[in-house]
Amino acid sequence: MATIKDIALLAGVASSTVSRVLNDDPTISVTKDKRDKIRETAKELGYSTPTMRKKVARHEDDSFVARTHFKLVNRAELNIVVVHFLTPTEELNDPYFTAVRIGIEKRCHQFNIALRNTFVANLASSGGFIKQAQAVICVGHFSQQDVQQIYTLNSNLIFVDSEPMQHSCDSVLFDREDAAIEIVSNIIDSGAVRPAFIGNDEARLYVFRSLTQSAGVYNDELCKVSDAFCIESGYQAMTELLNRKEIPDVVFAATDIIAIGVYRAIQERDIDIPKTIQVVGMNDIPAAQHLNPTLTTMKLFPTEMGESAVDLAIERAAGRNYKKKVLLGYKMMWRDSFCLEQSPL
Structure with a gap:
């Protein structure tokens, strides 16, 4: 216990x-x-x-x-x-x-x-x-x-x-697939034109690709895939995305732990969340509502x-x-x- x-x-x-x-x-x-x-x-x-x-x-x-x-x-x-x-x-x-x-x-x-x-x-x-x-x-x-x-x-x-x-x-x-469908559908409905994904090679990535391709906003260079679910992997992936000429306008972090690393990379460059880049996670760990700004996420x-x-x-x-x-x-x-x-x- x-x-x-x-x-x-x-x-x-x-x-x-x-x-x-x-x-x-x-x-x-x-x-x-x-x-x-x-x-x-x-x-x-x-x-x-x-x-x-x-x-x-x-x-x-x-x-x-x-x-x-x-x-x-x-x-x-x-x-x-x-x-x-x-x-x-x-x-x-x-x-x-x-x-x-x-x-x-x-x-x-x-x-x-x-x-x-x-x-x-x-x-x-x-x-x-x-x-x-x-x-x-x-x-x-x-x-x-x-x-x-x-x-x-x-x-x-x-x-x-x-x-x-x-x-x-x-x-x-x-149901990873259904949960991801709800998140990505919300991202598309928000009017995102450069959505990004950071996570593993599994159902959440496949849903992201499928739905954003159907919506005409998919860019393979905005998908960062690794074997790790950790703060550092989120930070490194987001740093790479921020080095692009056109940065994402929404990031789907496959877990809240990854989202913490995403926040760190964005805020190190004094970029505003959510005004310039919006972020959504998954899990709703206790820290999610204590981040600044508080993290929109899928509660499991x-x-x-x-x-x-x-x-x-x-x-x-x-x-x-x-x-x-x-x-x-x-x-x-x-x-x-x-x-x-x-x-x-």
Whole structure:
């Protein structure tokens, strides 16, 4: 489950500050914006103080029944292994996958489920307990070789944020393609004539190309594709775009982390966001609404994705004998970095 350290990392404050704010320490000196950011981050990560947890403990059995019609007789006997595609250091720089992990840990803690974490780089040494687990949750994007290795060890797999085995295993996803269609359609509707894309070679890029080509505003030189989802990749790509004679008027950053790097490159040159260049991201990480200007982005639900993966594992252990895909929704968060002339409320 989420810890005070996780909240401090995402909110950019000390752990002691988080503790004092969440426990309503009247003597702490902290700005209202910082206090609100801490509380909002805690809420998004599903963190609760010990006092709050005691209040909700008596409702756990009811909430379990509400989440799934498969009821496990003894949840304490359930043993789940989570395989992460990111290293711990890489995850620290990616709030999206941090939130997925927190969702998994929170749900397991809530129902006293034994949980063990490992990483794709450690598959050789983790084979024993992966084989013995009643379910294996695979978080992220794995090579086909790694997928086959995990599947050989344990065929009861739940993938989060990917679907490498299609209908052979459970999966928890959001519809990347539909979410990207909504973003790119808004970009086109805004009247953009030089839209740019920064991200990976995947569904968001394909949607961007298809829709902007149909609208007659596609320029291949304005698509910056890399293997990395990080601040630095966003910064480097945006720097290259700003060195062009004609700079973009709208940038679709495939993640909010990339958008942070995009902001840095633009603002280093004293270019105004959104007057000269508009920016839209995807994920709605806690920092998105604290950027200047605040970031318009597509809100996803990674914590709930992690929780849903545990629910699928519970169902499998309780007797479900068919495969299931859980598809979570998304929501456009309209802020200052990008807007239509008449954007939705």
